[in-house]
Amino acid sequence: MTSSLYSHVQGDEQAPLRSSPVPHTATLFQGAFWESRLQSLREQTLPAIYRHMQQDGHFTAFREDWYAGMRPIPYVFWESDISKWIEAASYSLATHPDAQLEALVDEAISFLLTLQQPDGYLNLWFTQVEPEKRWTNLRDYHELYCAGHLIEAAVAHFQATGKRKLIDAVCHYADYIDATFGVEEGKRRGYCGHEEIELALIKLYHVTHEQRYLRLSQYFVEARGKRPPHYFDVEAEQRGEKLADFWASTYEYNQSHMPIREQHEMVGHAVRAMYLFSAVAELARELNDESLYETCQDIWEHLNSRRLYITGGAGSSEGNEGFTSDYDLPNSSAYAETCAAIGLVMWSQRLLQLDADHRYADVMEQALYNGVLSGASHDGTSFFYVNPLESYGTHHRQLWFKCACCPPNI
Template sequence: MNVYMEEMNPQKITLRDGFWCNRNQLLSEVIIPYQWDTLNNRTEGVPLSHAVDNFRIAAKEMDGTPGGTIFQDSDVAKWIEAAAYSLMHHPNSELESSIDELVRLIGESQHSNGYVNTFYTAKGIEQRWTDLEMGHELYCAGHLIEASVAYYQATGKRKLMDIMVLYANLIAEEFGPEEGKLHSYDGHPEIELALYRLAEATEDSRYMDLADYFMNIRGSIKRDATGASDKEERKPRSRWLTPDYFLEQKPIREMTEVTGHSVRAMYLYAGVADQYRRTGDQTLWDTLLSLWDSLEQRSVYITGGIGSQSHGERFTIDYDLPPDRGYTETCASIGLIFWAWRMSLIDPDNRYADMIEKQMYNGALSGISLDGKAYFYVNPLEIKPKVAAFRQDMEHVLTHRAGWFDCACCPTNIARLFGSIGKYIYSSTDTSIYIHQFISSETEIVLGDELVSLRQETKYPWHEEILISCTMEHQKHFGLMLRKPRWCDAWTLEINGMPCTSYCLEKGYIHIDRMWNDGDTVQLKLEMTVKLIQADSRAQDYCGKVALMRGPLVYCLEEFDNGPQLQELIINSESNFELEEEILQSIPSIHILLDGYRETVRTDSLYEHMKKNERIKVRLKAIPYYQWGNRAKDQEMRVWNRFI
């Protein structure tokens, strides 16, 4: 049933003019320098990071005690990974020197046994592994390992990877099923993803075995009512921080519904997919399918956001998706991309690539401003600034993007997503090439004994046309698989300028199987109509409301265009939708103009007997959700609106 897919190194994919090329240019020119300054406490008006100074302190090159969160090392790691991806296509000797100096500091901070962690270096490494639920040691180790592999791929420099190999060896010595070792795992999954990646980079299967161990033991250790295990001592937990929060309520193979901390969950499920690809264990695949259905059918926002409660940053119950109080953390959306991508590599079904697309253009993308210098940790679908600023149960909701956070996991995470976006475009088998995302790009793929070069040209997601050109030395028979997004109801397909009907649909992919020649072209046109989307009525917050979508983009109404009190607006479902092309902060955009009404009810007292209220016709303007909050601060915004 499942197909082994080759994942492509981002270094093998070149982005061309277009949506994501522009953002990768922004990554190189603005985001990475801004984040480097911030990690070094050089950005004014934002919380101090301490992240780089912590390594200076651990290396005994600076006095003081570590600052920031217990997992501050991970910010440095994710920045290195993002910078490594940037170097693959934007060589920068100054940036590379900065990374090399940082690698030197990490090496100087490493203990003789291989241990690397600035917080526990200060606390005393004899305290290591004493708080595996919340200490994030293996989580930080995982991010450093992933950074080391990316930097090695980008530059061929092994120093950081050698440092992390020593650390991974220490972890393998101290954790495992053998007597005398620690029989436990980290409260925040991440080390598993990193170990699978390190095993591939080093061709050392020991790291895969260790990752498998961490996966298999999860949920088999019974913690007491306080959450304590072995030498861990925990304070009593609230009802929302029970074992399911840590994804340890049961062994992985018995899980059927998404639960717990949303980022932890996504990283764990991505790890389960990695383990399945390694082992082929059918029970793992059955688990993955159950978990995916649980998320996709009952627990995800229309934008792709996940995690509907701030306390515990977690999932709650099915269909509980409040638009104004939801957590919808940027990191959770990015984690869902990691999981969905691995599912695509196992089973090429468009529902996985569709989810990646949903995050790329909505749930994750809203987490960063158009200028690359401000961020959302939480991505609400509805905002009323005065309410959010006052209510305790909405204190997690910012009404405008911030330059940084005390807990700054999201900014560096979205940076590494931008840098690695190319890896999600293509994959291949021995006989087929899959195009999962429509992004202007070029790549080369080896099929058997033939090198096939592909070039995509498109103005997606704004425009409907995608032109694909093939270059090869000899004729080659293979299947070209083009994703047909589920939002698309009609499309046309041409090969070399002539209509093509010789294709079939396989799990949402348009399968063209033929003998290909040098210079062949494929033109795919995906009809992008404006759609009104309704939700299952069990999602109580959306009854009697609709959301706007065009292509992969979710749209919203913002106060900047439509005035305040957006709750008074009503969409005319029979509206004549018009598209308005604009340039927003040097970035092309398409806005939607539509008919609607404003129904204003003003009463002498707060409540009055119902009467027929006057509705005034208005022309509404909707913008892509990810763009909200870029033109003015503290603006009202709504994705879901009443309609008639």
């Protein structure tokens, strides 16, 4: 969590109240409610998630001798679960040193770095399982998404421990990505189908002060949805696929249906959207870009007034794990993914730093207390992936999921 300090702009009562973030290490949580929650996270949730990842094969499925058909069969995005766990554990270590937890973090980091390639590339699936398909399907596969979570883990770990092993490896990877993507001749014009790296690169810029990472984040945001041609169309044709075969049928699903500055409505996959617009808000701040800020305002207003549950839940449909039409907010079939609520807190917090409008704080609190905290049991060992507002007694928290993005995110 992050606190903010507000400062008035002298001589202009209409100017936004800009703020600067305060590190979570500078805050102290007291009182039974939050203190018990954070204690549960440290003592129960982090160890439980690590055990589940071990049992599920996260650390064994990517062996160097892996071959097709060997079990456990890995998921293309499994490593992002490990990265998110490292990030969460690092936040805990920053305020509550724990030698046993730190040893597990070091072990997880060593595992992730085992397969880093000489050029800096660091992705487990496309090194061990399908190396020939590197960067061939940014729309559907999660290469840059996984890179983003790895970057965020590295930043958190470096800030918590001062150790450079992971941050140095990640900078090598980010340099490779920067050399691969962009508008310059010889570079790919692509961007990820699941947004995340845009926000992560800004965090990396904050700790390294390397302008290239900020510019790369800006590129990924600005390139999204530009035509002609649409990058995902080009990719599909290169893979020999028909454009009509895209299961979602619309690029609204991943917010690439039009350039970012032309978007005014909240559409598509909810988690993707929250991560994207968190990055857009960060870029608006870093670049002092009023157009990006106005885009964020328009889309946040559309979400808040027409497509957000009273609980702060975002995304009404299981079909696209996201948004449908205005005011389509059924209770019993609400999707309201836990990760989307987390993303909404992140986005609203960044908008609050741009302008101290109480509505951003209200929605942060709304989503945090109703959409995020509901994602984990009080003892921190079972989880909700989705959060319907109505149940007939059949919806219960689970110990784990095959697609386990939410538990480590909490």
